[in-house]
Amino acid sequence: MKALIYKELKLAMHPICYVFIAAFPLMILIPSYPLGIGFIYILACYPILFLGANKGQQSNDLLYSTLLPVRKKDIVLARIITVLLMQASFMVILSALYPLARFINELMKGEVTTPGLGLDSYVLLLSFAIIGYALADLIFFPIYYKKGKSIVMSTLFTIIGFVIYIGITTIGLPYIPGLEILNNLHIGIQFGIFAISLLITFALHFAVYKISSKRLEKVDF
Amino acid sequence: MNTILKIDKIRKTYPSFSLKDVSFEVEPGQIMGFIGRNGAGKTTTLKCIMNLVHYESGNISAFDKDMTENELENKQKIGFALSELNYYPNKTIRQLMKVTKKFYKQFDEQKFQEACHLFNLNIDKKLEELSSGMKVKYSVAIALSHHAELLILDEPTSGLDPVSRDEILDIFRQIVKNKDRAILFSTHITSDLDKCASDITYIHDGEIIYTGTKKDFIQSYLFVKDKSMNKELLEEYIAYKEFDDHIEGLIYSDKKEKFLQAGIEPQEPDLEQIMVYIERSKNNHESFNL
Numbered sequence: 001m002k003a004l005i006y007k008e009l010k011l012a013m014h015p016i017c018y019v020f021i022a023a024f025p026l027m028i029l030i031p032s033y034p035l036g037i038g039f040i041y042i043l044a045c046y047p048i049l050f051l052g053a054n055k056g057q058q059s060n061d062l063l064y065s066t067l068l069p070v071r072k073k074d075i076v077l078a079r080i081i082t083v084l085l086m087q088a089s090f091m092v093i094l095s096a097l098y099p100l101a102r103f104i105n106e107l108m109k110g111e112v113t114t115p116g117l118g119l120d121s122y123v124l125l126l127s128f129a130i131i132g133y134a135l136a137d138l139i140f141f142p143i144y145y146k147k148g149k150s151i152v153m154s155t156l157f158t159i160i161g162f163v164i165y166i167g168i169t170t171i172g173l174p175y176i177p178g179l180e181i182l183n184n185l186h187i188g189i190q191f192g193i194f195a196i197s198l199l200i201t202f203a204l205h206f207a208v209y210k211i212s213s214k215r216l217e218k219v220d221f
Numbered sequence: 222m223n224t225i226l227k228i229d230k231i232r233k234t235y236p237s238f239s240l241k242d243v244s245f246e247v248e249p250g251q252i253m254g255f256i257g258r259n260g261a262g263k264t265t266t267l268k269c270i271m272n273l274v275h276y277e278s279g280n281i282s283a284f285d286k287d288m289t290e291n292e293l294e295n296k297q298k299i300g301f302a303l304s305e306l307n308y309y310p311n312k313t314i315r316q317l318m319k320v321t322k323k324f325y326k327q328f329d330e331q332k333f334q335e336a337c338h339l340f341n342l343n344i345d346k347k348l349e350e351l352s353s354g355m356k357v358k359y360s361v362a363i364a365l366s367h368h369a370e371l372l373i374l375d376e377p378t379s380g381l382d383p384v385s386r387d388e389i390l391d392i393f394r395q396i397v398k399n400k401d402r403a404i405l406f407s408t409h410i411t412s413d414l415d416k417c418a419s420d421i422t423y424i425h426d427g428e429i430i431y432t433g434t435k436k437d438f439i440q441s442y443l444f445v446k447d448k449s450m451n452k453e454l455l456e457e458y459i460a461y462k463e464f465d466d467h468i469e470g471l472i473y474s475d476k477k478e479k480f481l482q483a484g485i486e487p488q489e490p491d492l493e494q495i496m497v498y499i500e501r502s503k504n505n506h507e508s509f510n511l
Contacts, residue, residue: 003323010320011309052309064308066273068324069296221273 004070004078012061013082014052017045021086025094028101031108036119036170039129042090043159046140049082050151062148063221073213076145080137080209087133091126098122119170120183123190127197128169134204136162141212148219224285225249225371225403231269231279238427240265240276245422245432247371250400252393254418254435255407256492258500262427263407264304267375271301283371297326300364304376306356310349314342314359318366325367336362340392354385361392372396374406378413386410390417411492423496425503435492443472443480443487444494451483460502471498 024041027033052059065075119125136158143154174182185193226247233240240262247253257263268274270281272292281288283295309317314337322328337344340358342351351359357377364372378386393404394417408414414421414435422432431438445461447454447468455461457479461470471490472480480487 003320006323007320010316011312052311058307059310060308063303067271067296067301068321069293070324071293218275220275221268 001074001078004065004074005081007065008078008082011064012049012052012059012079014048014059017048017086020045021089022093025090025097028094028097029104031105034171035122035125036129036166038094039090039132039166039170040159040162042087042133043136043155043162045086046083046158047151047155049079049086050144050154066221072216073209076141076213076216077209080141080205080212083137084205087130091129095122095126119174121185121190123187123194124182124185125170127190127194129166130201131197131204132162132165132169134201134208135165137208138204138211141208142215145212145215145219148216148221223248225283226270226405227280227282228266228270229280229282231266231276231281233265233269233274233276238262238265240269240427242279243269243424243427243429244279245429247403247405247420249370249403250397251403251420252397252418253403253405253420253422254414255405255422255424256409256411256414256496257407257424258409261424263424264375265427266424267301267373267405267407270373271296271299297367298370300360300367300369300372302357302360302364302374302377304379306348306351306360308348311347313347314344314351317348318344318363321363322366328367330366333362333366336365352385353380354382354389357381357389358392361389361396365396370402372402372404372406374404376407376409378406378408378410386413387416393417411496414492421492423499425500430499439489439492439495441474442490442495443474443477444490445470445472445480445485445487447480447485449483449485451485454480454483454485458498460498462501471495471502 020041024038024044027038027041028035050061052061062075066072119128139161140154140158143157144151173179224246228246229244231240231243238260243262243266245253255263255266265274269276270283270288272289283291284298286295288295318330318333322330322333334344336342337359340355340362342355342358342362346355348356348359357374360374360377361372378389381389390413393406396402397404397419418435420433421435421438423430423438442459445458445468448466450463450466450468455468457476458470458472461468471494472487477487
């Protein structure tokens with residue numbers, strides 16, 4: 001597995017993915033930017049990771065990997081871990097920038113406020129985001145590994161699904177009468193929800209792994 | 222270990238094509254040429270060996286171990302290259318080697334460097350910058366570096382100029398010189414087999430029609446060029462072509478006497494002649510007007 005992760009980071013991860021991970025969290029610094037929407041941009045790395053991006057040439061990573069002395073299910077697991085690392089890095093950078101975003105917002109509006117439109121409870125927002133990513137992976141991975149060739153349908157359905165989910169949970173939810181409370185949730189409760197979200201994410205990714213590896217086993221190259 | 226690779230009655234069905242009980246063996250020291258027309262099933266068979274294509278029935282074992290159950294262990298000892306090396310085109314040989322070596326227990330980087338030097342491979346070149354011949358050499362260099370005992374190469378000489386082809390075939394002969402390794406390579410270029418194959422497996426429309434030594438294969442046929450245009454002997458041919466001034470075709474060697482009695486001297490055929498006439502006989506060539 002160590003070798004596969006090394007391969008993912010050295011070969012499969014196009015340098016532009018690292019740029020995206022580092023650069024897109026900067027969106028949070030735009031005053032009043034809907035934070036939930038910012039989470040979508042990491043999905044831009046998916047087609048690049050799975051297909052490669054070099055003057056229109058595909059990396060054909062799946063073919064390269066299947067020729068190596070590794071189990072196909074480990075190829076899938078390594079890819080899931082890579083995507084999780086991408087998502088985690090993205091959220092760590094985003095969280096690190098969050099105090100600065102609050103400060104900029106304060107300067108602009110003259111009051112202390114959370115940046116962005118929608119949900120104000122940041123840890124709760126992260127909880128929704130990680131579940132959203134798990135759901136996105138549950139759409140993307142099984143569709144991609146059904147044939148292991150095209151990323152068009154998997155990317156399309158993933159983005160549509162994620163936008164709907166993140167729009168409802170991080171922007172729409174606090175506007176529903178009775179749910180305004182979500183904006184001012186006690187930090188302890190937020191971390192409690194975050195812990196539960198981590199468990200849900202783990203369970204969903206286990207499903208992603210099981211379904212996708214089973215599908216890849218059946219693919220003829 | 223007498224057999225490096227054993228393929229036993231492999232069946233694989235596609236809507237318009239199928240492998241029908243494909244069986245053959247590869248032994249140490251052999252260069253096995255896997256021949257057949259385009260679309261005959263060569264690549265599919267090779268992919269079955271590497272578990273890239275799932276077969277419906279039959280069995281494949283390498284190094285006396287079932288390939289499906291011992292895939293990881295066996296792949297450590299197999300070097301495999303498809304006809305077109307088309308992964309990670311923008312990575313350099315050095316970058317790919319650094320990653321690939323992590324997957325092989327016995328990878329010898331020094332040996333890789335030596336092989337690249339011997340093959341005149343610049344390891345700082347990207348794969349997309351390599352010629353077809355260089356790509357084959359890269360695959361062979363990787364295989365040699367992890368001490369592969371079996372090299373499986375899909376049409377390694379296809380698209381190469383004669384000099385590059387000759388270089389690759391020289392490398393093949395060097396690899397099996399010590400009789401501890403074997404090469405299975407598919408091709409439809411019969412002159413490659415004339416030069417270096419010790420054995421031949423011939424596949425036609427998903428069916429193996431011959432597997433054995435090249436010598437036996439060639440000796441079982443004779444090529445006839447009949448300037449007397451003896452029509453009474455036409456039914457003795459496996460397949461023939463009629464020209465304005467002669468008939469030429471392929472016969473089984475045991476028919477030699479009949480032709481000698483008719484004053485026609487059959488000759489030893491080359492592989493191309495055998496392949497052309499066997500394919501002609503199987504495909505029921507009909508004349509057509511252009």
